[in-house]
Amino acid sequence: MDVDHPESDQRWNAAARSETEAERLDRNWSNLLQELRVTQTGVQLLTGFLLTLPFQNRFTTLSSELRAVYLxxxxxSLAxxxxxxAPVGMHRLLFRRHxxxxxxxxxxxxxxxxxxxxGAALTGVAIVVFGTVLGEDAGVLAGIVTAAVMLAAWVAFPLWMRRLDS
Structure with missing residues (x-):
């Protein structure tokens, strides 16, 4: 039995989609690549933006706490x-290897x-930006709100949706 796709999922895919395991894997890979295309551009832009900040004049005015959050x-963001x-590189190395x-x-x-x-990087950005503009208390609040909204939208809500199907 495939850990990522319980036997009941495999049966449903075979019955509802009339797809083989290879077709399911192809579909899952294609769906994953589409999702990665959406996130890759954003994370690369965010990382590039973050890497330029230390070269801005105002960066030297950050407190040691905000510098630690920045780092x-x-x-x-880099991770x-x-x-x-990484999946793109993995695919290149594993291409045609079954x-x-x-x-x-x-x-x-x-x-x-x-x-x-x-999500952690976006939370950190909220802390640094709001902390710089409005003060560190506002930065902490912005970070908490950002983290809570992301956890709700990216984790809690999808997990709740999963339970509805159970």
Whole structure:
């Protein structure tokens, strides 16, 4: 039994979609690539933006706390970029090697971890920007709100939707 797709899912796919396991893997890979296309551009732009900030004049006015948040944000953004782009490199190395099942499974995990790191980076950006413009208390509040909204939209709501199907 495939861990990522319980037996009941496999039966449903075979009955409802009339697709083989290979067709399901192709569809899952295609869907994953579409999702990655959406996130890759955003995370790459965010990372590029973050990497330019230390070269701005006002950067030197950041408190040591906001600089620490900034560095943690850069680390999260860089790691998200690596994880969200990695499936492309993996595919190139595994192309024509009949490794679609493990590729889809690991790319799924990389994408999920990349999204979580992107959420952490966006939270850090909110803290740094609001902290710089309105003060550190406003930055912390903005970070909390950003994290809560992302966790609700990206994790809690989809998990709730999963339970409706159970």
């Amino acid at each position: 943690a944000t850069v680390i999260c 998200a970029t690596v994880l969200l782009v 490794k679609l099942r493990p590729l889809v499974a690991i790319a799924h995990r990389f994408a999920f971890c990349g999204l979580l790191l992107l």
